[in-house]
Amino acid sequence: MISREQVVQTAESIAAIQQDDGGVPWPEGHVDAWNHIECLMAMAVAGLREPVGRGYAWLAAHQREDGSWPMKVVGDAAVERGGESNHAAYVAVGLWHHWLVTGERAFAEERWPMAKAALDYVAGLQTERGEIVWERDAHGRPATYALLTGCASIHQGLRCGVLLADRLGDPQPHWELAADRLAHVLAAHPEAFADKSRYSMDWYYPVLGGAVRGQAAFELLEREWGTFVVPGLGIRCVSDQPWVTGAETCELALALDALGDRDRAVALFADMQHLRHEDGSYWTGWQFANRKHFPYERSGYTSAAVILAADALQGLTGGGGIFRDTAAPSGLTGRPELCGCTPARA
Structure with a gap:
């Protein structure tokens, strides 16, 4: 484990790379909404209120009329103009997390229109079967395929959005329906997604995002444990390279913690x-x-994943359970051969 003082030091390392306009960039200099929000969540755990507030102001300033954010922003310019669905959905995770950590209703109310627009953008990209395509391009055209990792993260975003909506007295039942449909596809129809199986994220994200839990989740993780986990070092980013990455290792620890598998979660975090x-x-x-x-390079998003894992494992704030507590209701992950869905591919 790392100490509370070390958590604060790590959060301050994120604040140190935050730009004057509030954006938290990748090492190469661009900002995307998903990693930016994860960094705001981490700084909130450490109580760094001012940089967190500036970060949400950055999101408000760069959100577009359709509810999305550009894929990549450098300075004030969108250098990749498509809008990713998982980027938009993650703002609800960030705002619900902020509520859980701080209890600040006024902050949530101020940013609620931003979340509503973002999740309505996401719901508008859902297919008839239930997966959510990964982007709408710069010309407004939806993509022709969905990504498993992105959809698993979107599932968590929709669940957090429903919780926040209910708390603010503005229920959004269509988000809950979208989350239920998405959970079923994630659990029962892997053929609905583009094949990115060499990436470890496609392995554990259905658990991390809450779509797969219980015995099915343990079985899913067991299938590729030996492929991705490198004892003593962490987990591989991709199956075919001798390369472990800190963010993915911490996310797998969070997924294990969500299943109650604390021993393996703590061991991976230590590794x-x-x-x-x-x-x-x-x-x-x-x-x-x-x-x-x-x-x-040293990346803000890696430091952020460390802090979120530390919070989950040590209970530092009220937001430590956000990956445990936004799971799909049981009964949504039935056997694919019995559900009546149209397969994505023959």
Whole structure:
């Protein structure tokens, strides 16, 4: 485990890279809404109120009329103008997390229109079967396929949006219906998604996002445990490279914690601490064949994943259970051969 003081130091390393306009960039300089929001959640855990407030102001300033954000923003310019569905959905996770950590109703009310527009944008990209396509391009055209990791994250976003809507007295039942339909596709119809199975995220994200729980979740994680987990180091980002990454390792720890598998969650969290820098930031990954950090960078999103995992495992704030408590209701993950859905592909 890391101490509360170390958590604050890591959050301060995120604040140190925040731009003057409030955006929290990738190491190469662009900002995307999903990683930006994750960094705001981490700083909220550490009580860094001012940078968190500036970060949500950045989101409000860059949200478009349709509820989305550009894929990549550099300065004030959108350098990739498509709008990803999972980027838009994650604002609801961030705002619900902020409520759980701070209890600030006024903050949630102020940013509620932003969340409503974002989740309505997401729901508008759902197919008849239930998956949600990954983007609407710069010309407003929806993509022709969906991504499993993105949809699993969207599932959590929709669940958090429903909880926030109910708390604010503005129920959004169509989001709950969209989440139920999406949960079933994630659990029972992997053929509905583009094949990205070499990435570890496609392995554990249905558990992390709450669509798959219980025995089915343990069975899912067991199938590829030996493929991705490198004892003592963390987990691989991709199955065919000798490369472990801190963010993915912490996310798998969060997924295990959500299942009550605390021992393995704690062990994985401890394994990845070799990536910690003396200033509290974290290297993105480690190439264990060449024994070098790869890429040679320390990323805000890795530090953010560390903080969220520390909160879940240590109960530092009221937001520590956000990955445990936004799961699909039981009964939505029935056997695909009996559900009557149209398969995505023959």
